[in-house]
Amino acid sequence: MSPRFEVGASVRVRNVSPPGHLRTPFYIRGCQGVVERICGPYRNPEELAYGNRQADRVPLYRVRFAQHHIWPDYCGPEQDTVDVELYEFWLEPTSENAHAA
């Protein structure tokens, strides 16, 4: 499975919370960031957790977010960021995305 997003692509984290084993923290759901790197393909941990050893390999990304976008009351420097590792199925392209395939 080749990665859908390139480095530099603008992505939004899906804002969903299905009952299950979720590897995306609550605080980052719905937030917009930029792909910092493609970490490679890994078996889907949300399926591995239920014992499916043959879970599909899916691309994992490191996505960079601006702190002041995530926390409305953030009072640190404007350029502060946080990187979160997210699986591709948690990400969708944004309207300003020129890089999405």
Add this chain to the structure above:
Amino acid sequence: MSEPFPERSHHDLGGLPAGPIPQGEHDYALWEKRVDALMVLLTKPDQELMTVDQLRKGIESLPPDAYDRMSYYERWIYSITQALQHNGVITTTELGQKLEELQRRPASSGEST
């Protein structure tokens, strides 16, 4: 109307108010080191008896009060126990028999430093 299930799991604390984080070093008890070593052996690629993802799922499935009450490695051993039973590596009966056997031992045996 309340949600039928929580959007945010109890363990998922990122961004919530919390107290200061203890920054000091601390020692681990022998049983805690054993639990850690057990997990290494159970997840060896050539004879994987459970996955680290199963470990996480078991920990994150704990009821909130149990999650808060249990220590880090207590959560681990609870989850390892659940996963090994789910995967058919051990049975509940075997586990019960072993626990009974251990309870019959003199209190001092089995402990070392």
